[in-house]
Amino acid sequence: MIEKVERRRRKAERPREILQAALEVFSEHGFTATRLDDIANRAGVTKGTIYVYFESKEELFLATVKEQTEPVFQHLAALLEHPEGPAIEMLRRHLLFAAKHMIDDSRGCGITRIILTEGHRFPAVVDRWYVEVLGPALKAMGDILQYGVDRGEFRAAAIQNFPQFMMAPVVLCHIWQGLFEERRPLDIMNAIEASIDVFAKGLEIRTASDQIDKSSPS
Amino acid sequence: MIEKVERRRRKAERPREILQAALEVFSEHGFTATRLDDIANRAGVTKGTIYVYFESKEELFLATVKEQTEPVFQHLAALLEHPEGPAIEMLRRHLLFAAKHMIDDSRGCGITRIILTEGHRFPAVVDRWYVEVLGPALKAMGDILQYGVDRGEFRAAAIQNFPQFMMAPVVLCHIWQGLFEERRPLDIMNAIEASIDVFAKGLEIRTASDQIDKSSPS
Amino acid sequence: MIEKVERRRRKAERPREILQAALEVFSEHGFTATRLDDIANRAGVTKGTIYVYFESKEELFLATVKEQTEPVFQHLAALLEHPEGPAIEMLRRHLLFAAKHMIDDSRGCGITRIILTEGHRFPAVVDRWYVEVLGPALKAMGDILQYGVDRGEFRAAAIQNFPQFMMAPVVLCHIWQGLFEERRPLDIMNAIEASIDVFAKGLEIRTASDQIDKSSPS
Amino acid sequence: MIEKVERRRRKAERPREILQAALEVFSEHGFTATRLDDIANRAGVTKGTIYVYFESKEELFLATVKEQTEPVFQHLAALLEHPEGPAIEMLRRHLLFAAKHMIDDSRGCGITRIILTEGHRFPAVVDRWYVEVLGPALKAMGDILQYGVDRGEFRAAAIQNFPQFMMAPVVLCHIWQGLFEERRPLDIMNAIEASIDVFAKGLEIRTASDQIDKSSPS
DNA sequence: CATGAATGAGGTTTCATTCAT
């Protein structure tokens, strides 16, 4: 009898279990190379069961992405709620968070990598991801830059129009890891720090002319 | 029957034609989604003919990559042969060349994008590409940085250990274009210029301490 | 649509059905010339179904071989369990059993023939077959010879070192049937009997010197 | 100019060169596994050239067989021309010749093995081979047996009706070598000698009843 | 005669998806 109860409880958790399994397998092998059989096996169900909860492999992937990226979105929102202290510190925190997230959460990182690399096949997925994750992150980045300019810390620079390029180092890390894995290991944290170092020096105000430029970002 | 009359029309042209067709189809659909039939059709030959010249789909792709990336490699080699003038100018030229290449040659850009995005499935391809193209490019980038440091133009910075991150903006462009195509257009040239602007300011020597650091890059 | 109604009719039956079909088609056309389509058609399933149960054409063939040869192996094991009576009778029984098996079970015979004739392309199959079927059969043959020597019925002869040559007549039958089928029919049973007749006379002890030789088989 | 002469001479020898190459490749890989490309390469011509001289792969194989087996046929004919000495010696010579032929001429042996193993796909080849090679060989074997009986050396035995079974050891050698190659090496000469030993004892006359049987071979 | 580029039918294998139970 106890078994039955457990089974029922498990049934209610099936979708979550499948999503969890999908997360792991997708992030390990990518979308195309992942077989539904693998996911089913890892979830302890059969292939058919997946179709009870998800319409197709693509829909399952989309749900996986959503499940995974929501927390990142939350973090981003929180980060910008109470801006305080030097802008460069916020910038650093932002990039290091993304970098650390990559190192610590290999599965989450895997999903992001799939979006970056296989996303072109799923415009819908990408666009949703943009709206919910990347967009806000870019907005946050833009806000940080503007915050720095406003408090007289950063010079006004054209890069403000391209906030995504402030995240280019993180994107590069994802790509590099995906391409070379252990074959050409990358010291992510130091690389990101080195990039931040350049950004910091590249944005800080040092001359009068920088100050003057402030009023007219290109 | 008329078709068959020209069967042997051009012997030396076939590989080039196939390569050309492959370039187009690959860069449009990516490696996995490309069917040899598509390439054959576009090249005006049959599937079997492809195997006369290329051992496998993967080899064909590799040849396509090589054909496409060789010129870039050549350019890189040339660029560094006679370093002269301000290092920042060389850096700008290097990045803008890569960016322009992307804009002008949408198919070549497609190939690079495939390497970045589908490369993880083909370690052999990626490694060959690294040795022949990316590696030298990174070396060139590192040399430019060192050249700038040597002539007292750049400060010694940790980024010298991660030359690939100087190309992060270009990589980001590739990824962005791949992901969003026309849906979220990117002003590539201005974005690259904005990044160069940050790099330039971020690397230039301004204080005595920068000068002192010069002798000890981390 | 009616067809589809029975889709899942027999789950445990499928492998057997496929194996049965494979047995028939393989033994008719040989390994190479057999198409999986043929087997699928005869089994009343689609090609894909075969791969639900068997990993590859080769594995399917191996399974077929095993299914077919296991009984022969069993017979051999049983035959030697309780040696009794004249050795020549055991030898006769052994060879006639193999011959009868060939005549009665044309499909099983076909499989053996494939091993003999196409086996060189599948060392793994052949070696497994050796270990499980041929090896034991040769051992049995060797044991019979030794049994005959021990009970003073057979002379010790060099052929004891080559037990497989005691089965040469059976092998020849397989080859002959495979080569000539009905075009040059062979009276298998009488041919085997004739061979046994030679073997019997060739092994029996008649002179004192044979007796003496007994202690030193070459 | 000299070149031209040579080339012309070579041209006249093309068919022979192709046959020679075919012999080598066929005997190495068997019929099915041999590609015309391989033969063409080894012969130093192109695939198309083969079709100038031979209508198809099958025809080429048939020609190869003919070229190879003719000498064996000649030997057999010679062997029986002047029967003299003990029949058992002739028998021994006959079998040892076949065995030695197998060991010495790996290519010829290869062809024979192909006939034995892949022949069932080419009834025409097999039948021609029977008429020209195997048939005469069997006739010779039968003649030897009869010669032995006639001179009071061999008993009249049923095996006379199945002369091919006197060659079973040789056939077995071919099959064994084909199946196991170096994995389970076979001491051919000693094995054949051991078989001859059994045959000799199995056929010789020792009792009065053997003598009586002489007049009525079954 | 000789070439060798081109063919194209045919093979095995994969896997997302369906559906009767």
Added chain:
DNA sequence: GATGAATGAAACCTCATTCAT
């Protein structure tokens, strides 16, 4: 709800054969 057997549409690749030159 869950199953898992079955599907079938492709995909890549091979290679004997053809034919214009």
